[in-house]
Each structure stands twice: as C-alpha cells, then as structure tokens.
Amino acid sequence: MPRELVVLAVDLGPGVRAGFTTRAGGVSRAPYDALNLGAGVADDPAAVAANRGLVARWAGGPVAYGTQVHGRAVAVVLVPVGAADPLASVGEVDALVGAGPGVAVGVLVADCVPVLLADAQAGLVAAVHAGRRGLVAGVVEAAVEALVDAGADRSRLRAAIGPSIAGPSYEVPAELRDEVAAAVPETAATTSWGTPALDLPAGVAAVLGRVGVDDVQRVGRDTYTDPDLFSFRRDGTTGRFAGVVRAPG
Template sequence: MPDSTARADDLPVAGVDLGPGVRAAFTSRAGGVSRPPYDALNLGSAVGDEPAAVAENRRRVERWAGAPLVVATQVHGARVVRVDGEHREPGEADALVATTPDVAVAVYVADCVPVLLADAEARVVAAVHVGRAGLVAGVLQAAVDAMADAGADPGRTRAAAGPSIAGVSYEVPAAMRDEVAAVVPATAATTSWGTPALDLAAGVAAVLRDLGVPEVHLDGRDTFREPALFSHRRSAGTGRFAGVVRLV
C-alpha cells in the first residue's frame, strides 16, 4: 500500500489506499492560511491560532474530503464514538467510527500516531488518535471492536499509521519505556543518541497485527525531524495536522 500524493482544491495530502470506495490521507503543514508559527494548514483549535484561520483550514480539508469533518476532543484515552449523519459532536473520544459517506472522520496530531482503518467491503472506517497513554489504554483494540460491532472484519481491514515521532527521536525515562513495553513490547526503542525511547508506530503495527489486521502501512516520516510536519516535542505550542478517512 504505497504512499501516493493526491490533490483537491490545491491541497497537498499524502494519500493512502485503504480499499475501493474509501478516501484516506494525512495532511501536513502545507496548503493553509495560518500565519507563523502555525503556518500554514494548522487544524488545531486549541493551540492559540486565529479561529478564522483554523476554520478556513478545516474547510479546505472538507473540500478535499468531500464531506463535513468530524473530530472529537482527544484526551489520550480509549473511548470510541460511532458517527453517523446525525451525530457530529462526539465529545471526548480518541477514536471515531463511521458507516456513512455523509461525514469524514479525522484525528489531529503533532507527534502521536494518526491511524486510519477501513473495511471497504463492510463500508466501515475509523480514525484513531494513538499516543503513549492511548496505546497502553487499548484505544486500538476498542476501535477494532467498535468496527466489528458495525460489521467490519479485522481480516479484511486495512490500516495506515501516519507520520509520528520516531523511536530514534522519542526520548523517555527508562521507567516509562519499561512500563509501556510491558504492555506493548514492540514499543521498546533507543534514541539515535543512545537513550531510552518509545517507538509508537512499531507498537501500533504490532497491536493491529495481533488483532488480526493483515495489512498495516507505516508512513515512516518522523515528525520531530520533518519540518513539513508539526511536532510538539520539537516546538511546544505548535499546530496540528490530521489523518482523515471517508467512505465515498
């Protein structure tokens, strides 16, 4: 499932193939109207950016998606909300499941892992915000379970994990690394300078495969080292990019 680049209304996105009838991509800093330090496509409304700029940036993503954008208030937990044409205010949650083309579901990130899931045959998609706490809390398991409740089969589901802080960059105390690795062993890592670290993307891939998801695409870009992406670890108070998925 190689990366591709798709454009709509001149918005550059990194598209991923999650099956027929599914539109999915990860945004970057490019293509928006926010002024520095949020330039340009900041989608986060709680980082100090001008509300009018954020609203226009979101409209641009909606034009690309072809449907209204639904995002939850992310709290690093494991709550999943199923979104339909009527339910567009999910409140606090870290995963959204959709079974209708009337909406595009999205998660906002700036180092955490944005995960997009789709069972194209069952017409079920999900967007999941996976940080360290959410990974340990079981947000991926909860999302896959919620998709199954909506008719999806993990064995048919495709997954894409977007850009996130890499294990070579995500330094943490040794005790924290050990605590997370006790739950998800694949997260144990070492930074490029030799200190304890966490590899969240590797943890995401391992958990999804354990859940029976056979195809997990890893974007591989390190937000900490990639200036085209937002990174809270690199610059506190920065903006947010998104993972977006929609049935079409």
C-alpha cells in the same frame, strides 16, 4: 492566498478517501503555519475553520473531529458532521468510526500516531489518535472492536499508520520506556544518540497484528525531524495535522 494543499494519500480500498495532511495549504500564521487543524492550540479560530474547510473539500465532505483526551473512548458517527460548524467536537474521544455513507472522520496529531482503518466492502472507516497513554489504554483495540461491532470483517480491514515521532527521536526516561513496554513490548527503543526511547508506530503495528488486522501500511515520516509536519516535542507552540478517512458513498 493559501499554498496548495499537500495530503499524503493512502489506499484503504475502493471508494475510501484517506490520507494525512501536512503543514502545507492553509491560512494560519506562524507558529501555526500553515494548515493548522487544531482548535485548541490558541490559533485564530477563523483560520482553523478555513483550514478545516480546505480539508473537507479534499475529503469530499465535512470531517468530524473529537476532543482528544489520550483515552480509549470511541464515537460512532452515523451521518456527516461538521458542515454547520467546522470547529465542533463530537465529544471527548480518541477514536471515531464513520458508519454511514460518505461519513468522514479525523484525528489531530503533532507527534502522536494517527491510524486510519477501513472495511470498504462494509462501508466502514475509523480514525484513531494513538499517543503513548492511549496505546497503553487500548485505543487501537477499542477502535477495531467498534468497527467489528458495526459490521466490519477483520479479514477485510486495511490500516494505515501515519507520520509520528519515531523511535530514534522519542527520548523518555528508562522507567517510562519500561512501563509502556510492559503493556506493548514492541515500543521499547533507543534514540539515535543511545538513550531510552519509545517507538509508538512499531507498537501500533504490533497491536493491529494481534487483533487480526494484517493489511497495514506505514507512512514512515518522523514528525520531530520533518519540518513539513507539526511536532509539539520539537516546537512546543505549534499546530496540528490530521489523519482523515471518508467512507464510500
């Protein structure tokens, strides 16, 4: 029997269901234990489908996921997707906008930054996968623009930055740190042991501020040091957790 589902819920406005899953609550076996939601990590597909079903029940409806490629493409989802086939993908995208009543969207991570956004009044939500390459490519900006194009008001947007690898843990070569910081200066960091690093959550927060999203909350848990969360950098073969948000309705 699966353990009790543990989701780090966040408040993105009236009627919006939003949160970040943890390892707890699923049926996958080690090394994917227990709530692995990633369909591309060699886990048993039946276990992944069952795990996604658990998250769909928490969200209040099926959750649409994309095939993430570390880019800036956005898919706009108009009707609930995923009920017939929980493992289906809406395409190669790193951000999804839920633009219909009750539409739920999610992104999968194991160190990258999951970002959730919502304009509850407009009934619009978005989930963003912001890794190093996607952040530099502008995936956060692209998601906000897609929300605005769909009818969101920047002044009403609320965002939540989920668990990810933290600056003190994310060691990179100095050349790579400088390359990323040239695009997003706030990412420049140093590890807890004094070597060059990247602080992706700080970069995401800065980009959100620059595009007019001022209401930003952060779930400051470091995937690398937190055994309750998946971390690819720590474990190599491992599962994926999700940031999930469902529009009102």
